[in-house]
Amino acid sequence: MIKEFRDFIAKGNVMDLAVGIIIGAAFTAIVSSLVDDIINPIIGLIIGGVDFSNLYYVMSGSVPEGAGLQTAKDSGAAVFAYGSFITAIINFLIIAFVVFLLVKAVNRIKDRAVRKGEEVPSAPKGPTQEELLTDIRNLLATGRSEVTPGGTRGPTGTM
Known part of the structure; x- marks a missing residue:
C-alpha cells in the first residue's frame, strides 16, 4: 500500500495540482488585495461612497x-x-x-x-508513399528495372 501511495504521489498530475493550488492561493491574495484596496474604493467613489x-x-x-x-x-x-x-x-x-x-x-x-x-519551412514535396509503392508494384509486374519519382522507365530510358 505504501508503494501504491508513493507511485500516486509521484505522478506528474498530482504534483501539477499541488503547484496549481499553491499558486492559486497566492494569486487569490493578490486579486483580493486588488479588489479590496483598489477597485472597490474606485467603485465606491463613482457611486457616491455607498x-x-x-x-x-x-x-x-x-x-x-x-x-x-x-x-x-x-x-x-x-x-x-x-x-x-x-x-x-x-x-x-x-x-x-x-x-x-x-x-x-x-x-x-x-x-x-x-x-x-x-x-x-517544410521539406520539398516528393512522391507520396502510395505513389512509390504503386511504381514498385508496376515495375514488378512488368519486369522493368528503373523507377523515377512519379513514373516508370523502361530499360532504354523511355517512358
Missing part, C-alpha cells in the same frame, strides 16, 4: 437606527444582510474578469510560441 457591505434588513428584533451590520448582528436581531451578498457578487465579477484577462494573455503568449514553431 458601502454595500453595511446594507441590511432587520427581519426580527430591534436595532438602533443607523447601526452598522456588525452592530445589528451583535444585538441578536435577525438581519437579512443583502449588502454583503451584493459585495460578494461584485467581487466575484471583478475577480472573474481579472482571471479572464490573465487567461487571454496566457493564450496569446502560447499562440505566439506556436506560430514561431511553425515558421520552419
